[in-house]
Amino acid sequence: MYNQLFYSYKPFVPRRLQILFRKVCTRYIRLFSKNSWPIDEKAAQKPEGWKGWPEGKKFALVITHDVETCGGHEKCKLLVNLEKEMEFRSSFNFTPERYIVSPDLRKYLTDNGFEVGIHGLKHDGKLYKSRDIFSQRAEKINQYMKDWQTVGFRSPAMHHNLEWIHDLNILYDASTFDTDPFEPQPDGMQTIFPFYVSNEQTGRGYIELPYTIPQDFTLFILMRKKNIDIWKRKLNWLVKHGGMALINVHPDYMNFGGRNTGYEEYPIKYYREFLDYIIDNYSGRYWHVLPREMAVFWRREVLQIEDK
Numbered sequence: 339m340y341n342q343l344f345y346s347y348k349p350f351v352p353r354r355l356q357i358l359f360r361k362v363c364t365r366y367i368r369l370f371s372k373n374s375w376p377i378d379e380k381a382a383q384k385p386e387g388w389k390g391w392p393e394g395k396k397f398a399l400v401i402t403h404d405v406e407t408c409g410g411h412e413k414c415k416l417l418v419n420l421e422k423e424m425e426f427r428s429s430f431n432f433t434p435e436r437y438i439v440s441p442d443l444r445k446y447l448t449d450n451g452f453e454v455g456i457h458g459l460k461h462d463g464k465l466y467k468s469r470d471i472f473s474q475r476a477e478k479i480n481q482y483m484k485d486w487q488t489v490g491f492r493s494p495a496m497h498h499n500l501e502w503i504h505d506l507n508i509l510y511d512a513s514t515f516d517t518d519p520f521e522p523q524p525d526g527m528q529t530i531f532p533f534y535v536s537n538e539q540t541g542r543g544y545i546e547l548p549y550t551i552p553q554d555f556t557l558f559i560l561m562r563k564k565n566i567d568i569w570k571r572k573l574n575w576l577v578k579h580g581g582m583a584l585i586n587v588h589p590d591y592m593n594f595g596g597r598n599t600g601y602e603e604y605p606i607k608y609y610r611e612f613l614d615y616i617i618d619n620y621s622g623r624y625w626h627v628l629p630r631e632m633a634v635f636w637r638r639e640v641l642q643i644e645d646k
Contacts, residue, residue: 353602354601357559357560357601357602360560361560361561361562363520364520364556364560364561367519367520368519368520368561370519371519374517374519374526375517375518375519375520375552376517376552376568376571376572377517377571377572377575378516378517378526378528380528381516381517381526381527381528381529381530381550381581382530382579382581383529384531384579384580385529385531385533385640388531388640390580391580391625392625392635392639393625395623395624395625396577396580396620396623396624397576397577397580397581397582397583397620397623397624397625398581398582398583398624398625398626398627398632399582399583399584399616399624399625399626399627400547400582400583400584400585400626400627400628400629400632401421401426401427401428401429401584401585401587402428402429402430402431402455402492402512402549402584402585402586402587402629403417403428403429403430403431403586403587403588403589404431404457404492404494404586404588405430405431405432405433405457405588405589405590406433406436406457406461406494406588406590407436407437407590408437408438409590410588410589410590410591411432411437411438411439411440411443411589413589413590413592413594414430414443414447414589415443415446416589416594417589417592418446418447418450418452420606420609420610421452421613422450424610424613424614424617426613426626427451427452427453427626427628428452428453428628429452429453429454429455429490429628429629429630430447430452430453430454430455431454431455431456431457431490431491431492431512432444432454432455432456432457433456433457433458433459433460433461433494434456434459434478434479434482435459435460435478436460436461436462444486452628453488453490453628453629453630454486454488455488455489455490455491455492455512455629456479456482456483456486456488456490456491456492457491457492457493457494458479458492458493458494459475459478459479459482460475461494462494463494463495463497465493465494465497466493466497466498466499466502469502472499472502472505473505476502476505476506479491479506480505480506480507483506483507483508484507489508489509489510489630489633490508490509490510490511490512490629490630490633491503491506491508491510491511491512491513492511492512492513492586493511493513495521495522495523496513496514496515496518496521496522496523497513497522497523498511498513498514498523500514500535500546503535503544504535504537504540504542504543504544506544508544509544509545509630509633509634509637510532510544510545510546510547510629510630510632510633511535511544511545511546511547512546512547512548512549512584512586512629514526514527514546514548514549515527515548515549515550516528516529516530516548516549516550518549518552518553518556520556520560526548527546527548529548530548530550530576530579530581530582531581531582532545532546532547532548532582532632532633532636532640533545533546533548534546534636534637534641534643544633545632545633545636545637547582547584547629547632547633548584549584549585549586550572550576550581550582550583550584550585551569551572551573551576551583551584551585551586552568552569552572553586553587553588554586554587554588554591554592554604554608554609555588555591555602557569558591558604558608559591559601559602559603559604565608566608566611566612566615569585569612569615570612570615573612573615573616577620577623582632583624584629585612587609591603591604592604592605592606592609593605593606594606
């Protein structure tokens with residue numbers, strides 16, 4: 339009910355006021371989430387029969403980006419070039435009917451070893467408003483997935499209904515998290531590992547990839563953090579427990595120009611510092627893969643599901 343009311347009135351509320359409201363809510367929620375965010379100790383439990391990551395690596399690293407606006411779309415190559423320079427790869431999730439998604443950009447990404455995914459359809463908060471709406475939009479999303487030759491999906495605002503998502507022709511979904519009380523739908527999955535979501539009617543299913551590192555928007559826009567200490571703390575904990583470090587950062591909110599940051603921007607140096615921290619502290623100890631590669635590994639090697 340809350341989500342429906344919020345997204346009904348959202349188009350009429352100035353963006354600055356939306357951010358201010360969320361900042362106030364964030365401060366309030368954090369007071370009651372000290373024991374479950376950014377670390378929920380319950381999430382460290384390993385899957386049954388877990389044998390570890392390939393090549394004996396200590397933990398897995400997966401990097402994702404949600405591109406929410408045309409402004410974020412325009413920054414994608416800058417972000418790609420930064421990650422290429424530092425020898426990282428990532429996925430970029432685009433919203434097909436909110437802005438024009440350049441075929442040239444999608445080709446540039448895949449040609450350079452990156453991945454393209456789908457980030458909802460319109461990013462208007464209505465995807466899960468009803469079963470009929472979801473089913474109708476799922477048809478369009480599936481067509482985009484076919485046209486773009488992609489296998490991954492993430493819902494806007496991390497809304498999710500793991501049963502309805504079976505309507506999508508996907509290998510994996512990434513619309514959940516281990517713990518994040520600041521999301522509109524704050525039901526954490528309490529795991530730092532991928533997991534399988536089976537469709538009891540068809541016997542098929544998809545791999546769910548929860549993000550396990552706090553989102554940049556939460557830390558740097560809502561909380562106005564001036565350092566990456568929370569990112570470091572959570573990563574160190576993930577390494578200790580041998581989990582999957584999956585991060586979601588947005589080019590929309592990154593300031594690449596060195597000018598003063600806007601009210602919903604943060605310096606790109608924060609993200610670069612995080613990548614440097616990974617290299618400096620954990621070089622050779624992490625298994626770095628794209629989301630689709632993680633999903634294939636989990637399906638074939640962990641679950642031992644043979645593709646037909």
